[in-house]
Amino acid sequence: MASISFWTTGNSGGSLTVRSTAGLRGLVEAAGFTEVEDAESPAEGRQVSDFAESGPRSMVDLVRGTGAPAVLVSFLDSDVGFVEAVTPGGGTWEALLNRAVADDYGIPLDRFPVEPAVKEALAWAAAAGLTPDEDLLLQALTGSAAFAEELSSLLLVALGLPDPS
Template sequence: MGNRGGTAVARATVAELEEFAAEAGCAGIDGAGDLGGGWSQVQYDDQPDGAALAAALARRTGAPVLTVAYLDSDVGFVEAATFAGGSWRALLNRVTAENYEIPVDRFPVETALAGALDWAAAAGLSADPAGIRAALADSETFAEELTDRLLGALGIPSAAPGAAGA
């Protein structure tokens, strides 16, 4: 895949999320889609700091937001924020991250799991703790695959296991 960009997921229309992401500094928005249940996703070539982006989008949408910045599709850096100011971060594809000499101990799975569950509750979603833990701890060829699994485990409607189009 070779992705060096990122993705943002929020409860907003596709047009709103595209506009908000551009306003927040995302460059090269090149893909967007409706995930169902009021959730949308945009992809972009370049983004500002992930934590700042997630917080800015959460303020703008008034809803929880999750962003993932990709390192050549090998590793994903997750940043999530809620409108109330809650946040969490995680690392996707830990084994590959170690090969890049990324200090995975700075991204504890259990801390991310707790944050993810709080985030999902704030979003009114029914999360799957075991599925979230697996997405955060497992490895795949592409980090985007783990993003899809994480979104489904968080309860994002069309990304949920068994949902139409998933």
């Protein structure tokens, strides 16, 4: 998995969604996430936490600790979202939200091709026991919005997670 930290320097934090019945905050902090806010539970067994920063292995360490798939979106000033998802079996994928704005920032779009991301996201959702919506997924990964958080919410719904808003 490519590191997205180059572009997220100075970001506005991010949002992490993971299935966990245990207290998530301690696991998230142990995995290297900073300034973790208390988790919300939009659905039974799923928790969403906001954070300030994460380390290069934070997602892998978190998934190892929880034994459950996780997806995060790191935001660059609410303009762009960098998606990273991991499964316990080692499945990973990355994507970019708000591509037109990302291009304005000089982020190379070819590092985040859409079609492979859709295919990998569908496999991730299946491994997570979710029922994804491929059309919504494509819309989230190619759409534009005033705030990347809007596309992040759409992405989570497209993956089969409940609407976090």
